[in-house]
Amino acid sequence: MSDVSPEQVLREVARAVPHDFLENIVVIGSLAAGYHFFRNEPSLQVRTKDIDCILRPRLVAVEAGVAIANQLIRMGWIPRKEGPFTEPGTSITPDSELPAVRLYPPDSVAWFIELLTVPRSEVEGDSWTRLELDSGHYGLPCFRFLSIAAYNPVKTEFGLYCARPEMMALANLLEHPVIGEQTMSGLFAGRRIKRSNKDLGRVIALARLSNDETETWPAVWKDALMACFPTMWRELALCAGNGLRVLLNSHEDFSEAFVTCTNGLLAHYGVTEDQLQVTGQRLLQDAILPLERAAEMD
Incomplete structure (x- = not known):
């Protein structure tokens, strides 16, 4: 893990993703907490490696995920090659074996973003949704309680949201x-x-x-x-x-x-x-x- 500035990372992510989907992003985890508690103390950083970005509502999550991932990869963001499934899948790859979208910015390996989404309904459990990118097939993970994490988030000055x-x-x-x-x-x-x-x-x-x-x-x-x-x-x-x-x-x-x-x-x-x-x-x-x-x- 690395010590990172919440404001600097949020600014970099907001500048890189397609503007049309900024308001569909809710950042959760350490970075969101750091934004809330440390933004008036610039010297304080958060210790993290993954910047989890929930895409919501679910209705536009696939469209947003494809657009965001394709644009970042075109801009030189680099897929993270760790874990059991690291290479892009194909049309015959089972959903459960698709790699998640985890991308390092072009000039750093201190942190990476990961794309997630919310459940379709209150009864949906953990699942993976296929994203057909220009570079291959990836998975968009959904976990049962991400809808709670993304509830009534705070809009930042960068256009995207942070979870409360x-x-x-x-x-x-x-x-x-x-x-x-x-x-x-x-x-x-x-x-x-x-x-x-x-x-x-x-x-x-x-x-x-x-x-x-x-x-x-x-x-x-x-x-x-x-x-x-x-x-x-x-x-x-x-x-x-x-x-x-x-x-x-x-x-x-x-x-x-x-x-x-x-x-x-x-x-x-x-x-x-x-x-x-x-x-x-x-x-x-x-x-x-x-x-x-x-x-x-x-």
């Missing part, structure tokens, strides 16, 4: 109702880290950076759940805190989450493990318990 911290937090909570055994593809600060611990640690980091704003999260979380999952929002609301509770009660898992936070969004803040634990417990009280009560009462 509270929406990224909710998406991560929903994605990990338990602590799974899957680990990150590479080492994190020299350690093998469970993906659940990294993503749930990100939730706590976002809460710490948001300070008292977490008290406003339950209402906007409920709105997002009702909009994106109208028939199952109560069920999701009632399980949103399950993974976080497990994390806070497991010393080993919380230690992994702490490492990801202090080498990620909280790298500049000197936060201790005990302080991060307090933030997690406060998040339960301020946001998750009120959301659960709202789901039980509504």
